[in-house]
Amino acid sequence: MRKPPSPFFRTSLKPNLQTEICKPRQSVACNHNIALRCKLYQTLAYGAKLVKGQPPTAIPPSAHVSGEMDSYFLTGLKTLSYEIFEKKPNFFDYIFISVGEGGGISMLFAGFQDTEELFRARVPALVGVYLSTQNSIVDDLSTSGIHGTLADFSISVTGGFKIKVEDSEIIEAMRVLARSEGLFAEPAAAVALAGLMKAVDWGLVGKNSRVLYILTGSGLKDPVAIGTLIGVKARGVEDEGVPGINDTKKAILNILYVEPAYGYRIWKKLKEMGIEKTLPDVYIALRDLLNDGLIKATVTARGGRVSKIYELTTRGRKYVELLLSY
Numbered sequence: 001m002r003k004p005p006s007p008f009f010r011t012s013l014k015p016n017l018q019t020e021i022c023k024p025r026q027s028v029a030c031n032h033n034i035a036l037r038c039k040l041y042q043t044l045a046y047g048a049k050l051v052k053g054q055p056p057t058a059i060p061p062s063a064h065v066s067g068e069m070d071s072y073f074l075t076g077l078k079t080l081s082y083e084i085f086e087k088k089p090n091f092f093d094y095i096f097i098s099v100g101e102g103g104g105i106s107m108l109f110a111g112f113q114d115t116e117e118l119f120r121a122r123v124p125a126l127v128g129v130y131l132s133t134q135n136s137i138v139d140d141l142s143t144s145g146i147h148g149t150l151a152d153f154s155i156s157v158t159g160g161f162k163i164k165v166e167d168s169e170i171i172e173a174m175r176v177l178a179r180s181e182g183l184f185a186e187p188a189a190a191v192a193l194a195g196l197m198k199a200v201d202w203g204l205v206g207k208n209s210r211v212l213y214i215l216t217g218s219g220l221k222d223p224v225a226i227g228t229l230i231g232v233k234a235r236g237v238e239d240e241g242v243p244g245i246n247d248t249k250k251a252i253l254n255i256l257y258v259e260p261a262y263g264y265r266i267w268k269k270l271k272e273m274g275i276e277k278t279l280p281d282v283y284i285a286l287r288d289l290l291n292d293g294l295i296k297a298t299v300t301a302r303g304g305r306v307s308k309i310y311e312l313t314t315r316g317r318k319y320v321e322l323l324l325s326y
Contacts, residue, residue: 074107081111084212085121092124093209094160096199098191098216099128102147109154124212125160129195132164161204165194173197174219184219192216245292245319249285251275253312256295257320260311286310294319 084092097105105128115121128151155162165173170187173194177183185193196213199205248270255261255269267282277285289295294316297308312320 074103077104077107078111080214081108081115085112085115085119089115089119090122091210092212094125094127094205095212095214096127096129096192096196097214098188098195099130099151100188102151104214104216106147106150106154109158112158123158126155126158127160127195127199128155128162129192130162130164131191132166163195163199163204165191165198169194169198177215178219183215185215186217186219186221189215189217248275248277248281249289252282252285252289253294253316253320256310256312257317260309262307262309266310289316
């Protein structure tokens with residue numbers, strides 16, 4: 001098998017077990033006023049320490065802050081390959097997985113590289129399922145992730161393929177999974193199943209193929225977004241509902257829940273939260289929130305320039321409080 005385009009697969013994902021993994025570490029859950037309580041409770045249940053407000057400037061030595069470039073986080077994803085091999089060695093023809101930043105599918109391939117070298121195991125074809133638009137309600141799946149090159153390599157070298165899905169296909173996949181298997185998936189997780197269903201319809205996967213679909217998250221993570229997807233009205237929100245509220249817009253609402261802010265300030269705050277959006281994208285989201293009646297804008301003059309300061313409407317404040325109530 002060809003070597004990956006970066007030593008990242010091999011070197012940075014092999015920490016010294018005695019000097020690093022065995023050290024007691026304390027996770028830090030940084031609350032940016034954006035996390036739904038149901039997600040926050042999951043983090044705290046694993047023993048994380050909650051730090052309110054912005055991340056501390058000096059992380060204590062005993063703390064470990066995880067992220068998309070963190071070797072512990074990525075190595076954890078890699079072990080999924082080992083579990084698949086242990087349960088069903090050389091069994092699956094295709095593995096379908098949702099692709100956002102690209103770390104999941106890249107590390108899945110890295111793990112299968114190990115099983116191939118150690119046990120001469122066959123590597124299944126990896127299929128990456130992507131969102132067809134950045135404006136999807138599943139906004140936490142980026143379409144141009146930081147591991148995009150590695151993801152592309154993983155798909156290509158295993159003989160897999162890419163496929164894109166629409167919101168309507170994700171909704172249908174969620175319904176099928178819940179009603180046929182009794183599994184409640186979050187929208188980001190249902191992306192992979194939607195891709196599998198489309199691949200079968202298009203004849204890209206044979207009816208006798210052995211396929212594994214990786215369910216990456218429970219639907220309980222984001223009940224409000226799922227309620228919007230399946231047509232269930234949220235408590236406390238006006239009858240017309242609030243369509244198209246993705247994670248970026250939720251973040252903006254949470255920022256404005258703390259205090260009014262100018263567009264540029266909101267953009268900076270989003271970057272601090274790890275949400276990489278262009279300034280025009282932020283203003284498009286603000287326009288949509290204005291149209292939905294969740295925020296309002298007041299024209300002000302400062303430094304000889306005319307600017308708009310944004311704040312929540314009563315409806316917008318109720319919506320944020322609804323998010324926090326779950």
